Amino acid sequence: MIDLRSDTFTQPTPAMRQAMAMAEVGDDVFGEDPTVNRLEARVAELLGKEAALFVPSGTMGNQIGIRLHAGPGDEFICDLHAHVYQYEQAAFAQLFGISVRTIDAPGGMLCPQEVEEHLRPDSIHSPRTTLVCLENTHNRRGGRVLPQDRVEELCAWAADRGLARHLDGARLWNAAAATGVPPADLVRCFDTVSVCFSKGLGAPVGSALCGSRDHIARARRLRKALGGGMRQAGVLAAAALHALDCHLERLADDHAGAQKLAAAVREAPNLGLIEYGCDTNIVVAEVAPALGSASELCAALRERGVLTLPISPKRVRAVTHLGVSPQEIDQAAAALREAGG
């Protein structure tokens, strides 16, 4: 089976397993795991932030990030299709008493005028708006790279209004690879940023939250409270370090593969590419009524040896990653043309 459901289905490579096996470790809850410390320093430097914290998942990184900038009775603003809103169980509400206000932002890019309209007035009746969250690349919007000039414009406006800025950068690496802009330049205008090692980078586990020294000191306490304090976590950090050494450059291959799949989607008479096209490693196809539902297309592709994911009644997602060879991409493209015909 050619598994294009997600870039989380990667298997650690033999070299990555070797790096994990050889990792020098200690008790990271005591701050004594040298490999975790090395990873945190490396990521902080890559993102141009003072400090970083290794966390078990992107969800934990985002939720801690949100909690740093909002508390009970506060509200944050994000795109309607943001991962933090759609796929994280409203943990901010369950765990921290934080509210959210969503905006259906074209391409996932909030604009100052519209956010302004959703800000709460300073009133005894209202929650307080304290934070704006963006996502780059944007998962549900087809792996879209947010236009950097608009990101900076929004962040400058938000800072001016006294609002904090958090970026869900689960696939920030893909945005950097697609644009050629260094990750640090993409995130300069954010207070905190979460990044994943377990997506396109191919590590089995792990994310990082980055920000100021003060933010990360608070984040370390929150991580412990959430049960995310890990002991000899260097075994996992070694995989992430290996991924940063060896799997960043090859993201361009994933993007090239996605372009082939996107071309097949464009050519198939009963499929259409979503409005923002394909910027990175995620291809979202819209299924024409004549062909049936998203699940029916997924079933037809499965019969042809290709696994994809229905993400709405009419939309199917295919994600390229290091576990799929160029030949398999060609096979998958052929399957899309056939099943979408």
Ligand SMILES: *Cc1c(COP(=O)(O)O)cnc(C)c1O
């Ligand atoms: C995968 C992902 C996350 C985090 O997911 P985990 O499964 O908790 O690691 C966060 N944001 C986006 C956009 C993602 O794609």
